[in-house]
Amino acid sequence: MRTALTIARRELGGYFATPVAWVFIVIFLLLQGALTFNLGQFFDRNQADLAPFFEFLPWVFVLLVPAITMRLWAEERRLGTIELLLTLPVGRGAAVVGKFLAAWAFCAIALALTFPFVITVNVLGSPDNGVIAAGYVGGLLLAGAFLAIGAAISAVTKNQVIAFVLSVAVCFLFAASSFPLVTDFLGRNAPVLVGIAGRLSVFARFDTFTRGVIEARDVIFFASFIGFWLFVNTLVVELRKAD
Amino acid sequence: MSALIEIEGLTKRFGSFTAVDHVSFSVARGEVLGFLGPNGAGKTTTMRMLAGFITPSEGTARIAGHDVQDDALAARRALGFLPEGAPSYPEMTVEGFLRFVAAIRGYRGGEAAARVEHALGLTALAPVRMQGIDTLSKGFRRRVGLAQALLHDPPVLVLDEPTDGLDPNQKHEVRALITRMAPSKAIVISTHILEEVEAVCTRAIIIATGRVVADATPSELARQHPSGELEDVFRALTAAPAKAA
Numbered sequence: 001m002r003t004a005l006t007i008a009r010r011e012l013g014g015y016f017a018t019p020v021a022w023v024f025i026v027i028f029l030l031l032q033g034a035l036t037f038n039l040g041q042f043f044d045r046n047q048a049d050l051a052p053f054f055e056f057l058p059w060v061f062v063l064l065v066p067a068i069t070m071r072l073w074a075e076e077r078r079l080g081t082i083e084l085l086l087t088l089p090v091g092r093g094a095a096v097v098g099k100f101l102a103a104w105a106f107c108a109i110a111l112a113l114t115f116p117f118v119i120t121v122n123v124l125g126s127p128d129n130g131v132i133a134a135g136y137v138g139g140l141l142l143a144g145a146f147l148a149i150g151a152a153i154s155a156v157t158k159n160q161v162i163a164f165v166l167s168v169a170v171c172f173l174f175a176a177s178s179f180p181l182v183t184d185f186l187g188r189n190a191p192v193l194v195g196i197a198g199r200l201s202v203f204a205r206f207d208t209f210t211r212g213v214i215e216a217r218d219v220i221f222f223a224s225f226i227g228f229w230l231f232v233n234t235l236v237v238e239l240r241k242a243d
Numbered sequence: 244m245s246a247l248i249e250i251e252g253l254t255k256r257f258g259s260f261t262a263v264d265h266v267s268f269s270v271a272r273g274e275v276l277g278f279l280g281p282n283g284a285g286k287t288t289t290m291r292m293l294a295g296f297i298t299p300s301e302g303t304a305r306i307a308g309h310d311v312q313d314d315a316l317a318a319r320r321a322l323g324f325l326p327e328g329a330p331s332y333p334e335m336t337v338e339g340f341l342r343f344v345a346a347i348r349g350y351r352g353g354e355a356a357a358r359v360e361h362a363l364g365l366t367a368l369a370p371v372r373m374q375g376i377d378t379l380s381k382g383f384r385r386r387v388g389l390a391q392a393l394l395h396d397p398p399v400l401v402l403d404e405p406t407d408g409l410d411p412n413q414k415h416e417v418r419a420l421i422t423r424m425a426p427s428k429a430i431v432i433s434t435h436i437l438e439e440v441e442a443v444c445t446r447a448i449i450i451a452t453g454r455v456v457a458d459a460t461p462s463e464l465a466r467q468h469p470s471g472e473l474e475d476v477f478r479a480l481t482a483a484p485a486k487a488a
Contacts, residue, residue: 006346010332017334080330084391087294087326088347089319242297 003090007098008105011072015106024067028110031060036117048125053117054135054210058203061139061146062175066167068106069150070160072099073237077158086241096233100151100226107143111136131212138209141222145202146171148229155236178204245308246271247321247399247429248293252302255288255453262288264453265302270429270446272398275421277444277461278433281481285453286433287327290403293431294324306399320348323397325405329388333377337368337387340376341394348395362390365420381408389417393424400430406439418443437473441465447473451481 015021032053036042040052076082085095121127150167157163176182178201186193198204202225205218246269255263263285270276280286291297293304295311295318304311307321331340341362345355363369366386371379376387385408392400405421406414414436421430421443434440440447441461449457449464457464457480461473468475 002349003347006343010335010343013339014332014334079333080326080328081332083291083294083296083326084324084330084388087296087319087322087324088344089316089349090347091316242291 001094004094004098004101007085007090007095008101011099011102012105015068015102020067020071021106024064024106025110025113028060028064029113031064032056032114033117035060048121048127050117050121050127050132050135051210053114054139054206057139058142058175058206061143062168062171065107065143065146066150066153066164066171068103069147069154069167070163071154072103072151073155073233074158074160074163078160082241086237092234092238093230096151096230096237100148100230100233103147103151104140104144107147108140111139111143128212131210134212134214135210137214138206138218141209141219142202142206145174145222145225145229148226148233149174152229152233152236155233156240174200174202176203177201247307248401248431249305250289250293250302251304253289253292253299253304254301255285255292255297256300261453263292263299266450266453266455267302268448268455268458270399270431272429273426274446275425275430275432275444277440277447278431278450279435279437279440279447279477280433280450284450284481286450287403289450290324290401290431290433291326293401294322294326295319296326320395321398323392323395323400325388325392325400325402327403329385331376331384331387331391334375336373336375337379337390338363338372340387341390344391344394350395358394361396362394365393366390367416382410382413385409386413386417398428400424400428400432402430402432404434405432406434406436414439437477441473449477449480456480 035056036053040055042052045052073082076085086092118132121132122129149170150163153167153170154163156166177197182197183194186197202222205221208215208218248270250269251267253263253266254261266285266289268276278286278290288297292299293306293311295315298312306318309318309321311318335343338359341359342355345358350358363372366389368383368386368390371383376384379387385405389402389405392402406417409417418439421432424430425445432444444461447457447459447461447464448455457467457476464476465471465473468479
């Protein structure tokens, strides 16, 4: 665990040592602001809540979270530092968890910087801050799910662009799996999969949080989802370490 | 005394291509083994298997008695490894990078600082300690890789081309450093520079197309050719299998 935290610290420092972190945070906040205030009609709704904010958050995550994870392993491969990292006395699992934690902490920072939305809505009205808090918890778990996917995919390639595009695609799959577009298609072609696809939809799970409900089964879902992808990540690192 | 590095029948196949073919040798404390061979002979692959980075197709490797596959963490704790090309994180400072390695190796607080100081001193990196690694020249980066490998004073050192890219003065210093450390360690260095083998190595192994073709002291090897030059022996031993293949 200690080595995982050491790796996480180094990795998090790496984000802020390059412009990547600042570009990400600025774009994330701009996008989230524009979508919430303009498309989401934050003011016209005359309701003191952050529903428009949480409505767009998952889509922004689908697009931007893979930008956080694309470098995690691909960059190590490209620089050759993966050979250094994996020949230090570090368990594969600790390396995988460390990198994931760094990316997650980074997401948490970006999410925390959306605090002006919370202040705004509290100044303008009296929202249910419990619902907002639940939404943030859900947002963090959703980010974790996408980060775990992205990190595993990043371990497959040394090309960051490929890692990014593949991660967006896979995140989108898990995002959209409860949408009529997908369920109708599955209903026609493979009815058995409809239920499974719906259950695996991270968006549907996230929705529960934005309504202010934190259910144990949803938390367990996200935890197992993240755990599964970290396990895949460890396998990929072990099997493809020297490729 | 038992050997600190023991390699038995180590083999690596990539598809139908055999990169390393049943290589066996052992290195005892006090020995400096020069690992020689043409490009593509399997030097780096062998070293990577020894460091636990590549999983062997066959055979075993042990470092200080620990199998590099079955007891990987213990083996890696006893190992200082300089990978090919001396990779390090470009966005970090020299000191930051070494502190990271020290933390990974389990050093904390004052002891970590002392280890980093010691490694900086051994490799003459103190003047650039606060510089970003991406701003350093090739020779400095190589020394950063070396500092990282020496930081925990390991009993076993595996160095893939430690003097590549260094200027003659720096080469001399690194050789002197290796010679100084030799009595207490088992050291393997790969190199293309044959004079280096004569200068620092107590033993030399030549591999060609994945097989060990010679294993002797540098002076014994040199005597195998009428000219008494190591270079002629090297060419005689390694050019022939290449032609046959």
